[in-house]
Amino acid sequence: MGDEVDRIVSAWKRERPDLDVTPLEILSRITRVARQLDIARRNAFSHHGLETWGFDVLAALRRAGKPYQLTPGQLMHETLVSSGTITHRLDLLEGAGFLSRSADPSDGRGSLVKLSSLGIKAVDESMADLLLRERELINSLDSSQQKVLANLLGAVLNTLDQG
Numbered sequence: 387m388g389d390e391v392d393r394i395v396s397a398w399k400r401e402r403p404d405l406d407v408t409p410l411e412i413l414s415r416i417t418r419v420a421r422q423l424d425i426a427r428r429n430a431f432s433h434h435g436l437e438t439w440g441f442d443v444l445a446a447l448r449r450a451g452k453p454y455q456l457t458p459g460q461l462m463h464e465t466l467v468s469s470g471t472i473t474h475r476l477d478l479l480e481g482a483g484f485l486s487r488s489a490d491p492s493d494g495r496g497s498l499v500k501l502s503s504l505g506i507k508a509v510d511e512s513m514a515d516l517l518l519r520e521r522e523l524i525n526s527l528d529s530s531q532q533k534v535l536a537n538l539l540g541a542v543l544n545t546l547d548q549g
Contacts, residue, residue: 391415416539419523426519434512435482439465441516443475444484444509447501454501457490461499484508 388396391414398407424438431441446464447454456464462472476499479485484505490496501509524532 389415391418422523423520426523427516430516430519431512433515434508436484436508436512439467439475440479440484441509441512443472443479444501444505445513447485447499448506448509448513454506455498457493457496457498459496479505 391411394414395407395410398405398410427438427441431438436444442465443461446461447456450456450460458469458472458476461476462469465472465475467475476485476487480487483502485502486500487497488500490498524535527535
C-alpha cells in the first residue's frame with residue numbers, strides 16, 4: 387500500500403526515467419509531515435491563546451530555567467528573528483500578560499524579559515498538548531524505529547547546519 391508520494395514518484399519515473407527521483411521519495415514526505423506538524427502545532431497552541439511564534443518565545447523563556455528570564459538579544463538568538471520582530475512579539479505577549487519587561491540591573495541600556503505565571507501556565511499546557519499531538523503523528527512507528535528516524539534526520543540536519 388503506497389502513499390501520495392509513491393504515486394507522484396511513479397508518475398515521474400514513467401515520464402522521466404532518466405532522472406533519479408530518490409530525493410522526492412524522502413523530501414516530499416518530510417514536507418508532508420511538516421505540514422501535518424504545523425497544523426498540530428497551531429491547534430495545540432491556539433487552545434491556549436498562543437500563536438506558534440508566541441509559543442516559541444515563551445518556550446525559550448521556560449527552557450532558560452528559573453527565574454525564566456532572558457534579554458531580548460538572547461530571545462532573538464533562540465527564536466531566530468530580527469530585533470524589530472522580537473520587539474513586536476514581546477509587545478504583544480506583554481500586552482496579553484504572558485511576560486513582563488524590566489530594566490537589566492547589569493546593563494543600564496538593556497532590559498530583561500521574564501515569563502509571568504500566566505505565561506508559565508500557557509507554555510506548560512501548550513507543550514503537554516503539543517506532545518500528545520506529535521505523538522499521534524509518529525505512533526505508527528515503534529520506539530526503535532522512532533530512534534532510528536530521529537538519528538537519520540539529525541544527520542541530515544547536521545549536514546545542512548554546517549553547510
